Amino acid sequence: MSPITLEGVRQIFENSPFVAFLGFRFVHFEEGKVILELPIDNRLINVNKxxxxxxxxxxxxxxxxxxxxxxxxxxxxxxxxxxxxxxxxSEGKMIATAKILKQGYKTLIGEGEITDGNGKLLAKGTGTFKVTRK
Incomplete structure (x- = not known):
């Protein structure tokens, strides 16, 4: 059993310089359900605006x-x-959610999506992650 609590996990991400740099905001954080928001500003805009x-x-x-x-x-x-x-x-905010599709002992597969503030689907992705147990 890991000594890190859910609140500890949240604090790890809230204190991440990368998370702060990009401007992510936590809307919801519970076990298995995280909602992340990203207000759009000029730093995120590419040459296509x-x-x-x-x-x-x-x-x-x-x-x-x-x-x-x-x-x-x-x-x-x-x-x-x-x-x-x-x-x-190009303006407003992006909202991300994810779910676990398959959980093994050492690897997990998840699916995430990003919508705009009105629920319009902007991107969808899957990822495979390795767990580093101590």
Whole structure:
């Protein structure tokens, strides 16, 4: 059994310099259900005047790892991340959710999605994560 609590997992992500740099906000954080929000500002806009695909990728990677870690309570590392970019956005906010599709002892597979503030699907992705147990 891991000594890290759900609140401890949340604090790890809230104190992450990368999470702070991008501007992610936690809307909801419970075991197996995390909702992440990203207000769009000029730092995220690409040459096409829409949010850069790297911001989508970072958001999916983070929501998947946060959701998985909220369950296993141990560090996880991304092994694979696949993204389908479905629509662009240039203002407002992006909202991400995820769920675990398959949980093994050492690896987990999750599925995440990003919507806009009105629920329009912007991106969908799957990821495989390795659990680092101590």
């Amino acid at each position: 829409t949010v850069h695909g790297g911001a989508y990728a970072a958001m999916l990677d983070n929501i998947l790892s946060m959701t998985i870690r909220s369950v296993v309570k141990d560090p996880v590392t991304t092994i694979n991340l696949n993204i389908h970019y479905l629509d662009s956005i």
